[in-house]
Structures are given as structure tokens and as C-alpha cells.
Amino acid sequence: MSSLSSQLTLPHTLASGPASLAAAFGLSSFVYAPSPPASASNATAFLTQSWHAGSVSGAANLALSSDPFGTGNTTVAVHYPKGTRDGAQFTIPAFHRAQAPVQTAVLTYEVAFDPTFDWVKGGKLPGLYGAAPNATAICTGGNHEPDCFSARLMWRNRGIGEVYAYVPSYQGFCQQSDVLCGDEYGTSLSRGSFSFARGGWTRITQLVSLNTPGFANGVVVLYANDTLALAQTGIIFRTRQNVTLTSVLFSTFFGGSSDSYNSDGGTSYFRNFGVWYGPSSSNTTGPAVNATFGSIGSAPTASSPSSSTGSTSSPLHSSSSARASAATATTSSNASSLWLALMLVLVASMLRI
Helix, strand or coil: CCCCCCCCCCCCECCCCHHHHHHHCCCCEEEECCCCCCCCCCHHHHHHHHCCCEEEECHHHEEEEECCCCCCCEEEEEECCCCCCCCEEEEECCCCCCCCCECEEEEEEEEEECCCCCCCCEEEEEEEEEECCCCCCCCCCCCCCCCEEEEEEEEEHHHEEEEEEECCECCCHHHCCCEECCCCCCEEECCCCCECCECCEEEEEEEEECCCCCECCEEEEEEECCEEEEEEEEECCCCCCCCEEEEEEEEECECCCCHHHCCCCCEEEEEEEEEEEECCCCCCCCEECCCECCCCCCCCCCCCCCECCCCCCCCCCCHHHHHHHHHHHHHHHHHHHHHHHHHHHHHHHHHHC
């Protein structure tokens, strides 16, 4: 029997830490990013040599810093210049030694912020990333592509957290109460279900289990400080089988795409990155759907009411509720069409006068 059960049973707290979540999903392969030695001084050199970081941007904002909150160990620090949205971004090829394509992974890391850190309107934080072998685009910055996806985190005003995903959509997905879709940029999942702290460490544990292409049965789970914050099934991460988990996207900056997100300065700190992974995708139940990219608020209707190959529905997300939301959306669309027709008749009458 697959370790990815069609019925998800998740503990409220991870009594043994992130490793217990990985074990529950049968993920035995583990890699970690070593802590910077006290003798290291060049952050970019350390990250490229020890973490095999690629496509580094914002190198001037990266530094190696002693832990400001107690342990004395060296951390990776990111400075956010005041009056800008700048930060730093690079990829960590966590799965480059995998023997088979990675379809489920657990990422853990710890993040801290200055005691007086101003959240402003929000900013990005690292998360899991996936792509096809020959993908040329990156699924961030408004790019919605069929050959990649991203599942970064965000902080928002007052430090509330969410998973911020670049994923396909489908009819009914954006009508769920814990899903906020944007026509141009990413999708917010369970905004406000946890919070980041100033002046201390928050441990993040994120699980992503990929969907079967053509079915909305992907899974994302997140624990904050080992307490369950969000668990959502019914996610489409991919429409093609060759899109798999490829890396950790270390991405942190203010934004948002407007100057209203500009930083008031400050620094974040990162430590204890680790990833467990395996070759099995999700086998939770989900409906067969037609996915769309780009303007994700106007998705097509589901192709059929049939579901993927799980024996029962996941208790975390009911496929029937998604269909009910789709019906509501269709009713709203029909009403809008009738209103438009009436307006056209009125305009035509005015032109004849």
C-alpha cells in the first residue's frame, strides 16, 4: 500500500519535529544545507560552494551573521534596503542526487526577523519549486507557465503567513474561502492561518505532494513551529507528467509589485534547511478538471465529475464543495450575461432616439 494514503491523517503537532511528517509519508531520502562556519565571510561564495546555489540575485543584500537570538551559530542573513522592495533570490538543487523524479517532498527551515521589523504590506519567503527538465521560464513575477510551479511562502501585514503559489486553476478553485486568486500574479492559500514572529525563530515545515495530471488531487501542508497551520488537497501543481519537484526556491523580498510594498529596512535570518523527498505523487481523491494558466480567476468548467484513483475523498477538501462553488460561479456568470444584454438593448434604444 502506498504511504500516500487517500485519507490524510495529520497530527496537530509534530512531536518529533519535521522528520515525523516525512516518515508519515514514507520519505526516507534526506539532504540538508550545512551551517556556515564561523570562518566564512563571503555569503555568495559560501552559498554557491556549500549549498550549490544557482542563479543568485541580490548578492549585495546577502551576508553571513552570527545568530542574533541566542545560539551563537552562523546564519544566512538577508538585508532589505530601505525604500526598495529588494532582497535576494537563488535556487538550491536539493534533489539533484535523486534516483527517480521527485513528486513528494518535505522542506523545513527556520526564519527570524529583527525585533523592530516592519512588515509593511508583505514579502516573499522560501518554498518548494518544480519544473520540467527543459523548462526555460521561472514561475514567479507574473509568469504562469505549463512547465513549472512554485510554492513559496509570504508574510503579510502584521506578520500573518500563507503559502503563495504559482499553480494552475480550475472552475470552483478560486471560489473557496481559503483561496485568494489573482489574475496576474500568485494564489494565496490559507492566508492568516499562522504568523511569523519578530525577534525570534519560526520553524517552517512544508509538504508538497504533486497531483496526477488532469486531476485536482495535489496536496500542500504547512506546520509553523511544529503546529499544523494549513492542509489543502484539491491542488493542481502540474498539467504534464514531466513537471516534478526540482529545487528549493530561496526567494525573499518585499512585494507585491508596487512601491506601496517598499521596505522600511531590516534584516531576516535563515538556518537549518533540510529536505526529505520521494518518488510517489499524491493519491488523494480529486475531480478530473481542465486547468488554465494566466488569468486564473476565469477558469473553465471541470471536464467531468469523475475523480482520480483514490478510494475515498480526502477529509481536508471535499470535491463536492468545489463542484458546488463551480455551480455558484456559473449562476453568477449567467446573471452577468443577462445584465450585459439588457444594457445593450438600452444603449441601442438611446441611439435610435
